[in-house]
Structures are given as C-alpha cells and as structure tokens.
Amino acid sequence: RSNHNVSQVSEGVLSRDENHTEDTPTQHALSPYLDYMAYLYQRMDPLPEQERFEINYRDFLQSPLQPLMDNLEAQTYETFEKDTVKYTQYQRAIAKALVDKVSDDEVSTTRTVLMVVGAGRGPLVRASLQAAEETGRMLKVYAVEKNPNAVITLHSLIKLEGWESMVTIISSDMRCWDAPEKADILVSELLGSFGDNELSPECLDGAQRFLKPDGISIPSSYTSFIQPVTASKLHNDIKAHKDIAHFETAYVVKLHRVARLAPPQEVFSFAHPNFSPKATNQRYTKLQFELPQDTGSCLVHGFAGYFDAVLYKDVHLGIEPNTCTPNMFSWFPIFFPLRKPIYVPSESPIEVHFWRCCGATKVWYEWALVAPSPSPIHNSNGR
C-alpha cells in the first residue's frame, strides 16, 4: 500500500495548472478530495492472508483439475495440504463416525477398518489417525492412491511418522483394487468446484465394492449449485480465443468483477454409498431464476458454480456462498460461460437446463438457456 503515493498523482494534476510555477505550486480545486481518498485508503485494514494469496487469481480463468486422468504435481498437493480447515472438517467427521461405529464399551476390543481412497501424500491418513486418537478408537488404515509419485511420498511419511503398524499403502486405482477385507469407513476427497466434476461419483462407485453394507462413506453426499452472473471480463477473455470450443468448457476462477444476479440453486446431488442396482450418474435439471425487482435489465454471461458436501451428519464442507466453510481455500468457484451474452429484460425469469452426461470413456456437462431467449446447447456430446 505504501507504493500508492497519491500526492505524486496530485502534483501531476497541478503541473497542468497555468498559474503553476516551480516555487509556489497552487492547490488544484479537487486536491482535498484526492487527499481524503488517500486518507481513507491508508486507513483500510490490510488484506487477510487468504485474500492476499487469492488476489493474483482474481478473474483468472483456469482449467479444472482432472486428478483421475492426470497425475497431480507435487506443488498441487502442497497447496492442498496448506488448507488446514479442510482437514479439520474431515477429522471432525471421522471422529463422529468412529464414535457411532464403536461404542465406549467396545473400544478395547474393536478395531475399525478405514480406507482413504485417493490418499494423495497422506493428509487424510493423518486426519484419520488423529480422529482415532481423539476418540480413543483403534484403527487399521488402508491408503489407496493411483499416482505413483504421491505413493513414494506417502511411503516416506508413514516411515517418518512410525505408522507402519497401522497404515497399509496400496498403489492402485480404487476402481480395480482387490481389497483383502471390507471397510467400515471409506474416506475420500475427490471433489471439484462443482462437486462431482472430478468424477468422485464414478470413483466411489468403483470403491464401494469393498465397503461393508452398513459402512459409512465420508463424504456421504454432495450437491452442486449455480447462479446466473454478469461477467463481461470473463466473457471477453474467453472471446479472445476466437473459437467456440473455449465457450463450451467450464473454468475454475476466483470470481471478482462479477454481478451475481440471483441466489444459487441446487443442480445435481450424489449420495454414497449407493447400492441400488438402478443407480446412474447421469443427471438432468431445469432451473428458473427470478431476478430481484431492483436489478432492472441486465446481461447474463454465464453461470457461477459451487458445491456443498456433507462429510458426516452435521459436518459439512463447501463453497456455496450462503453456507461456505470459512477460511477454506482449496476450491475457487467454477464458471460455465454462454457463447453470447443474453439480454434479460427487467423482471424476466431466466431458465437454464443442465445435463451431466456419461459415456463409456468420458463424463461431460451440457447446458442451454431457454428463457428469456434460447441459446444453443453448449458442449453437445462433449465435443
């Protein structure tokens, strides 16, 4: 903030004054206003650490991670691991599940089998062991991870911490691991900014084979949300690519210069485990947004997306603006753009349709506006 030397700017204004001489600068008529703005600016509280970290990401479009298809880099894990709030929520959820699974009378005779699927470099293994210690429950942990680089770090961690007798590392994709026994608790964090967009449903469908029929999944459910937004900066950045493809994909972005036009609404929900033989991960939702009367007419450039996850019972975690977990920075919102900005006359509802489509080898979203005027279906057939 000390770099913002406002008085220099005011001198620049003065130098254009006809009466100005080097020795006796005169005050510009607006100078007191400028000084007062500088005074207010200098008295502002410093930005909290989280906002200082996020400032460079404001309105910066990023491709969502695809941790199933790609192996994450060490630096990405390192960033995850700094988000202590996320792991505290997991630890609270695991502690509650352990207490529900093993009564106080059974603590010395019962060992709970807990599997962390998608263990990364081990922070959820640590949270699980801490929950066990906190509740006095005995734990046997399997840490399943398909990224060979993360598995190497995981081995070092287990050795360093002396957890060898409690933790078994499995270097495998959870969807094809042949587990030697069934789990009481399945812990995962495969969530994207839109909940299911990193394919948590598909991975957990593959993993629930080795969860006991009365077993607990943490998270137990998650829901995505969207709301219409005016976001001309994001629209122009996408348009600069001069192709349709960039308008037919979603972006992770720290939303800043956007106007949120209506409260977020639920899009898709998933619950785990789901042993129903008819279960499908395809989804379709139609939503209507009523804009507040004082909004007047506006342009819609797309939809901001969020998620909320129930980890266990009343312990949740998420980024949906009305219920978001404070001080958690692992996820920025997602943005689904519209090819053309849509003009919304005052008091006209916005109707949008969203699909989650599943093919043999891929999962994709399609979206289309129906009212106040129709748009093409975006990302038709996941092209």
Ligand SMILES: C[S@@+](CC[C@H](N)C(=O)[O-])C[C@H]1O[C@@H](n2cnc3c(N)ncnc32)[C@H](O)[C@@H]1O
């Ligand atoms: C979002 S990261 C979370 C890592 C770690 N649990 C944490 O909180 O830092 C998801 C992890 O799941 C792993 N993963 C994704 N799909 C998987 C699969 N089908 N089988 C095993 N691991 C998987 C990824 O490689 C990644 O390490």
